[in-house]
Amino acid sequence: MTATLAARGLDVDLALAPGECVAILGPNGAGKSTLLSVLAGTLRPDSGQAVLAERILYADVPQRIWLPPYARGVALLAQDPLLFPHLSVLDNVAFGRRAAGDAPRAAREAAREWLGQVEAAEFAPRRPAELSGGQAQRVAIARALAAQPALLLLDEPMAALDVGAAPMLRRVLRRVLHGRTALIVTHDLLDAVLLASRVVVLDGGRIVESGPTQEVIRHPRTPFTARIAGLNLIEGHATGTTHLRDARGLEVEGTPHTPLLVGEPALAVFSPTVVSVHAERPGGSARNAFPVTIAELEPRDAQVRVRASDGHGGSMLADVTAAAVNELDLHPGKAVHFSVKATAVTLYPG
Numbered sequence: 001m002t003a004t005l006a007a008r009g010l011d012v013d014l015a016l017a018p019g020e021c022v023a024i025l026g027p028n029g030a031g032k033s034t035l036l037s038v039l040a041g042t043l044r045p046d047s048g049q050a051v052l053a054e055r056i057l058y059a060d061v062p063q064r065i066w067l068p069p070y071a072r073g074v075a076l077l078a079q080d081p082l083l084f085p086h087l088s089v090l091d092n093v094a095f096g097r098r099a100a101g102d103a104p105r106a107a108r109e110a111a112r113e114w115l116g117q118v119e120a121a122e123f124a125p126r127r128p129a130e131l132s133g134g135q136a137q138r139v140a141i142a143r144a145l146a147a148q149p150a151l152l153l154l155d156e157p158m159a160a161l162d163v164g165a166a167p168m169l170r171r172v173l174r175r176v177l178h179g180r181t182a183l184i185v186t187h188d189l190l191d192a193v194l195l196a197s198r199v200v201v202l203d204g205g206r207i208v209e210s211g212p213t214q215e216v217i218r219h220p221r222t223p224f225t226a227r228i229a230g231l232n233l234i235e236g237h238a239t240g241t242t243h244l245r246d247a248r249g250l251e252v253e254g255t256p257h258t259p260l261l262v263g264e265p266a267l268a269v270f271s272p273t274v275v276s277v278h279a280e281r282p283g284g285s286a287r288n289a290f291p292v293t294i295a296e297l298e299p300r301d302a303q304v305r306v307r308a309s310d311g312h313g314g315s316m317l318a319d320v321t322a323a324a325v326n327e328l329d330l331h332p333g334k335a336v337h338f339s340v341k342a343t344a345v346t347l348y349p350g
Helices: 032-040 089-099 104-117 133-146 165-176 189-195 213-218 223-229 322-328
Strands: 002-005 010-013 021-025 047-052 055-059 074-077 151-155 182-185 198-203 206-212 232-238 243-246 251-253 265-270 276-278 287-300 303-309 315-321 335-341 346-349
Touching (some): 021 032, 021 189, 032 047, 032 074, 032 151, 032 182, 074 133, 089 104, 089 133, 104 133, 133 165, 165 189, 182 189, 189 213, 198 223, 206 213, 213 223, 223 232, 243 265, 251 287, 303 322, 315 322
Parallel strands (some): 021 182, 021 198, 074 151, 151 182
Antiparallel strands (some): 002 010, 002 047, 243 251, 265 346, 287 335
């Protein structure tokens, strides 16, 4: 599909293989929900085209084509399950098949099958008001899948659930999405890891990063992706085959993942686990050092995550022991140096 929508700043070019589940990530306002709305048919783009299973959803040439939502073979599952309050769970799930012309008995048989698939068969006679949030969302998944869509769109389906309900729904989705063409918008990295084979990152209405899920997590190319992956990322320009200079003028040394071109944009990525914290700037020619100010200390099992500001709008992370926090008297507002060996930093073309 391609789509541009000037009012929302959207300009994307995206393709899905049959049976592929892709996670859409990005900061608030990046255009994620807008993209789903265009595919679902609830929002018209200014230009572009989309084809699903040889069916043209919309196109500019040779003439303007626009299929209404009900004719697309696309199902959209939002944060709110939007179940019909006056219908039983069984009839909610059967609704799509009935609307498509199935006989009542056949539609109900299909509904029972899908309720079983999402582990919600026992709720069949209930009304939506009698369900918990997690139960209602599982019923909404069954209703969407019972309609046999060629493409399933999920817009942060677990955002409104409590902590206890999310793992159950995630397990259900992992099973029912296997081999199914789907796009899932999420802010949770765990959703991308468990549910999607590929990640697409949107920012400002454009795709800024795309690739296999594990590759994007291990080697993020944008600050947003690095942040949700729990990695440090420094942007700059290559000053040599193993060096870049950031916006502060600091030189960063590392090992190139692919060859760098001097003067071209470059990225340095490293894990918080390889960062050391020092009260004074450390020495050593093979060690990178960054002056930072501690913003937050977050206990994490046996370690403490130190989140710091670089003074230029960016943040950096370090994982240290509780003993180190005590020994260095680390606290928010304290100026320290983060350091990392050059061998622990990977450099990428920007």
